[in-house]
Amino acid sequence: MTHPGTATPAARIAAVPEKIPVTLSVNHKPAKLVVAPWTTLLDALRDHLNLTGTKKGCDHGQCGACTVLVEGRRINSCLTLAAMQEGAEITTVEGLSRDGELHPLQQAFIDHDAFQCGYCTSGQICSAAGLIAEGKARTAAEIRELMSGNICRCGAYPNIIAAIQQAMERS
Numbered sequence: 619m620t621h622p623g624t625a626t627p628a629a630r631i632a633a634v635p636e637k638i639p640v641t642l643s644v645n646h647k648p649a650k651l652v653v654a655p656w657t658t659l660l661d662a663l664r665d666h667l668n669l670t671g672t673k674k675g676c677d678h679g680q681c682g683a684c685t686v687l688v689e690g691r692r693i694n695s696c697l698t699l700a701a702m703q704e705g706a707e708i709t710t711v712e713g714l715s716r717d718g719e720l721h722p723l724q725q726a727f728i729d730h731d732a733f734q735c736g737y738c739t740s741g742q743i744c745s746a747a748g749l750i751a752e753g754k755a756r757t758a759a760e761i762r763e764l765m766s767g768n769i770c771r772c773g774a775y776p777n778i779i780a781a782i783q784q785a786m787e788r789s
Contacts, residue, residue: 634655637653638652638655639652641704642662642704642705644713645669645713649667656699658695658696658697659688660677663686673740673741674696675696678696678697681738681768682767683737684696685744685748686709686744687709689706694767709744711724711739722784723746723750726784727778731774732781733778737771738771738772742765742778746778746785749761750782750785750789761779762775762779765778
């Protein structure tokens with residue numbers, strides 16, 4: 619027996635809207651979406667905005683391939699719902715370059731051959747941009763520790779660290 623005013627589980631599920639409006643600023647451009655309430659930020663970027671630079675790796679927050687910047691802070695976009703970021707400024711790897719010029723991290727990754735297969739590269743670069751903005755890393759060991767949430771299965775870590783150090787020196 620249910621108490622008056624208490625919905626059954628089936629009624630609670632039926633009450634969830636099929637689609638909701640979400641407004642974001644993505645790479646300095648307004649984005650108005652209508653998505654299912656359970657749509658992750660990663661899926662909103664890839665499937666609704668065609669920003670496929672952000673990769674879906676593990677879909678569990680363990681690999682970092684989906685790292686983007688939200689209000690300048692790095693997050694795993696597979697672990698947050700698009701609706702939770704209502705009104706936020708989202709920066710993806712596509713939004714780092716300016717006026718046709720590569721971001722210093724993008725250039726440093728090229729200079730140091732800091733990728734092999736390239737699957738993790740966008741997440742590595744976005745995470746590194748957040749790391750540099752945080753201003754906490756000074757040494758290679760600190761960079762390694764603070765980038766430990768981003769996995770490179772090809773093992774390009776020495777080159778990734780060198781690229782980040784180059785970008786830090788030039789920023």
